[in-house]
Amino acid sequence: MDVMAEIGAAVELGHAGGVEEARRRLAELWADPVVQEDPFHRCTLAHYAADLEPETADELRWDLRALAAADEVTDERARAHHASLSIAGFYPSLYLNLGDDYRRLGDLDAARRYLDLGRGALSELPDDEYGGLIRHGFEVLAERLGVGS
Incomplete structure (x- = not known):
């Protein structure tokens, strides 16, 4: 299979x-x-x-x-x-999803924690369309959480 x-x-x-x-x-x-x-x-x-x-x-x-x-x-x-591929490149997307999940569930402390983890991992992303999409996702998440850059 x-x-x-x-x-x-x-x-x-x-x-x-x-x-x-x-x-x-x-x-x-x-x-x-x-x-x-x-x-x-x-x-x-x-x-x-x-x-x-x-x-x-x-x-x-x-x-x-x-x-x-x-x-x-x-x-x-x-x-x-x-x-x-490198596994480090997976983490920004995983952290973004978790941050948004926790935000929607109202656990803003957890959402901010994953926002911070994700921002710390952004250097692992390629400088391409996919990397730009994930970086933009973090900007949106930060805005929704009222967190500066």
């Missing part, structure tokens, strides 16, 4: 409007021992599954799973998926 292809297919399905089916597929993948044995797969799956959750508390649970899995991923494993 090509786990990354399965995750990608489920994500595409969700973006096309099949959110419930996408969530079901990702939940099935999450339970698969192949996924559970590989923190890279767990991190990726949880990161995308969070975006499909209608409730912020459920989104937070997935985002926390993604962060916990990222802490287990080595650069070697990330590069096995794609030569340009």
